[in-house]
Amino acid sequence: MNQKEYLKLIDEVIANGKYKADWSSLSGHKIPDWYYSAKLGIFIHWGIYSVPAYACEWYPRWMYNPGSREYEFHKKNFGDPKDFGYKDFIPMFKGEKFDAEKWVKLFKDAGAKYIMPVCEHHDGFAMYDSELNRWNSAKMGPMRDVAGEIRKACEDNGLVFCGSTHRAEHFFFMNMGRTIESDVNDEAYRDFYGPAYLCPELSDVAVFHTLEDVFSPAKPTEEWLEDWLVKTCELIDRCKPLILYFDTWIQNAAFKPYLKKVCAYYYNRAEEWGKEVTINYKHEAFPPTVATFDVERGALTGISPVPWQTDTAIGKKSWGYISDNEFKPSRQIICDLVDIVSKNGMLLINIGPKPDGTITDEETLVLEELGIWMSINGEGIYGTVPWKVFGEGEVNNSAGSFMDNEEKLFTSADFRFTYKNGYIYAFCMRPDSEEFVIKSLRIKGERDIVTGSVEVLGDYNIIRSERDAEGMKITLDRRPDNDKPVCFKIGMG
Numbered sequence: 001m002n003q004k005e006y007l008k009l010i011d012e013v014i015a016n017g018k019y020k021a022d023w024s025s026l027s028g029h030k031i032p033d034w035y036y037s038a039k040l041g042i043f044i045h046w047g048i049y050s051v052p053a054y055a056c057e058w059y060p061r062w063m064y065n066p067g068s069r070e071y072e073f074h075k076k077n078f079g080d081p082k083d084f085g086y087k088d089f090i091p092m093f094k095g096e097k098f099d100a101e102k103w104v105k106l107f108k109d110a111g112a113k114y115i116m117p118v119c120e121h122h123d124g125f126a127m128y129d130s131e132l133n134r135w136n137s138a139k140m141g142p143m144r145d146v147a148g149e150i151r152k153a154c155e156d157n158g159l160v161f162c163g164s165t166h167r168a169e170h171f172f173f174m175n176m177g178r179t180i181e182s183d184v185n186d187e188a189y190r191d192f193y194g195p196a197y198l199c200p201e202l203s204d205v206a207v208f209h210t211l212e213d214v215f216s217p218a219k220p221t222e223e224w225l226e227d228w229l230v231k232t233c234e235l236i237d238r239c240k241p242l243i244l245y246f247d248t249w250i251q252n253a254a255f256k257p258y259l260k261k262v263c264a265y266y267y268n269r270a271e272e273w274g275k276e277v278t279i280n281y282k283h284e285a286f287p288p289t290v291a292t293f294d295v296e297r298g299a300l301t302g303i304s305p306v307p308w309q310t311d312t313a314i315g316k317k318s319w320g321y322i323s324d325n326e327f328k329p330s331r332q333i334i335c336d337l338v339d340i341v342s343k344n345g346m347l348l349i350n351i352g353p354k355p356d357g358t359i360t361d362e363e364t365l366v367l368e369e370l371g372i373w374m375s376i377n378g379e380g381i382y383g384t385v386p387w388k389v390f391g392e393g394e395v396n397n398s399a400g401s402f403m404d405n406e407e408k409l410f411t412s413a414d415f416r417f418t419y420k421n422g423y424i425y426a427f428c429m430r431p432d433s434e435e436f437v438i439k440s441l442r443i444k445g446e447r448d449i450v451t452g453s454v455e456v457l458g459d460y461n462i463i464r465s466e467r468d469a470e471g472m473k474i475t476l477d478r479r480p481d482n483d484k485p486v487c488f489k490i491g492m493g
Contacts, residue, residue, distance in 0.1 A: 007229070013269065014265055026267065035160075036346075038113030041347070044352075048060070048086070048090055049123060049320045052077075052078070053322050055073070056322065057121065057122075057318055086183075090140050095141065096356050100146075101153045104153035116164055118166065120167050121166045122166045122167075123170070123173065127147050129238065132230060134191065160243075165245070165246065167228055167232070169249045173194065175196040194224075197221075218252075243279070251284055288306055289306070296402065297313070298399070300345065301398075302343060309347070311350065312350065316328060316405050325360075341416075342427075373484055377485070379457070380487045384419060384425065394414070411429075412431055417440070423452075423492065427487050431479070435473070436474045456487070458487070462476060
C-alpha cells in the first residue's frame with residue numbers, strides 16, 4: 001500500500017468508526033483498566049545509536065555538528081562524516097544475541113506488566129517490518145522484525161505489548177549535516193535522513209530546546225505531516241500496540257489536525273481489535289481526557305485527579321546504550337515507583353541494550369532486585385488507587401521533567417500510601433530502625449475508621465502496634481536488613 005492509498009484508508013476508518021477527528025469526539029476516552037492496574041512497564045531504547053555507544057542516543061544528530069564532542073569522537077574513531085555517515089553504522093548493528101523471549105522473561109520477573117520498545121527513534125530507522133520505510137530492522141542490520149518478536153514474546157508470557165514513535169522530530173533531526181560536507185546531502189539517502197530541514201533556529205544549539213513551543217518558528221511541511229501520519233498509522237496496524245507513546249514536538253500547532261486523525265484512527269482500530277488502548281503524550285499535545293499525560297524523567301508533587309505516567313531510565317546519561325553510562329541503584333527505582341503510584345501514576349522504566357542485543361549487567365541487576373522487591377510488596381502497588389494523602393515526611397519531588405537523576409534522600413519519617421480493597425498500604429521509604437511512627441494514622445476520635453489489622457509484608461514480625469494522638473507506632477522484631485521501602489498493610493475496620 002502506498003502513501004496515497006493509506007491516506008484514503010485512514011479517512012475511511014475514521015468515517016466508519018466511533019471516533020472522529022475532533023477533540024469533542026475523542027474526549028473522555030477511558031484509560032485502560034489493565035494499564036491502571038499494571039503500574040509498571042519497561043521501555044526499550046535499542047537502535048543503530050547503540051553501535052557508536054557514545055554520549056547518548058542523540059548521537060546521529062550531534063555527530064554532524066562541528067564543535068560537538070560527538071563530532072570530534074566520530075572523526076577520530078570512524079572518519080569524516082562525508083566518508084562515514086550514520087547509515088554506515090547499520091551493518092554493524094547486528095543484534096546477533098537478541099533473544100526476545102529472554103528479554104521478556106527478565107522483564108516479567110522484574111514485575112513489569114507492559115513492554116514498550118521504541119519502534120522508531122528520531123533517527124528514522126524503524127525497528128519493525130515496514131512497507132513504507134525501507135530503512136528498518138527486518139531488511140537491514142539485524143534482519144529481524146524486532147518489535148514483532150517482542151510482541152510475540154509478550155503474548156506468550158501474558159504481558160501487554162506497547163510501542164513508541166519519535167519520528168516527528170526526524171523532520172529536522174539530522175539537519176546539522178546540511179551545514180557540512182556529509183552524506184546527509186546525498187539525495188540517494190534522503191528517505192533515511194529525512195528532509196533534514198535547516199533553518200537558523202534549528203541550527204543554533206543554544207535555542208534548540210526552546211523550539212518545543214506550540215508556536216515554534218520551525219514548522220513541518222504538509223508533505224512531512226502526511227508522511228508522519230501514514231507511517232504512524234502503519235505502525236499501529238503492523239504492531240498493534242496497546243499504548244502508543246509519542247515523544248516531543250507533536251505539540252507544535254501544525255501537528256494538531258494530524259494528531260486528531262492519528263488518535264481517531266488508533267482508537268477506532270482498537271475498537272475493531274476489541275482492546276483497551278491509550279496514547280502517551282508530553283507537554284500540551286493532547287487534551288487531558290483524550291490520552292494519558294507523561295512526565296519525562298520527572299514526577300508530580302501531589303495526587304493527580306487523572307492517571308498519568310513517568311518515563312525514566314535506569315541509565316543516567318543516556319536512554320540508549322553507551323559504554324560509560326552511569327546507573328541508578330534499584331533502591332532509587334523502587335522509591336520512584338512507590339512515590340509515583342501514590343500520586344495516581346504509572347512508571348515506565350527504560351533499559352538500553354547493547355548492539356549485539358544483550359542487556360547490560362548493571363540494568364539486569366537492577367531489574368532482578370526490583371523483581372525480588374515486587375514479589376514481596378507488589379500487592380501494595382498493583383491495582384491500587386491513591387489514599388486521601390499521597391504520603392508524609394519532608395522529602396518530595398521537584399515538579400517538572402528531567403528532575404530525577406539524583407536520588408531523593410528519604411528518611412524513616414517519609415511514608416507513601418496506596419489503597420486497595422479495604423487496606424491502606426503504608427511504605428516507609430528508608431527504614432533505618434525497627435520502630436516506625438506513621439503520623440497520618442494517628443487517632444482522630446470517634447470518626448476514626450482505621451481500626452483493623454496491622455501486618456507487614458515480608459519476612460518480619462510485628463511485636464507491638466499501637467495508636468495514639470501522635471500516630472500509629474509499629475515495632476518489628478528486627479531492623480530491616482536492606483534500605484529499600486518496607487510496606488505495612490493496615491485494615492480499615
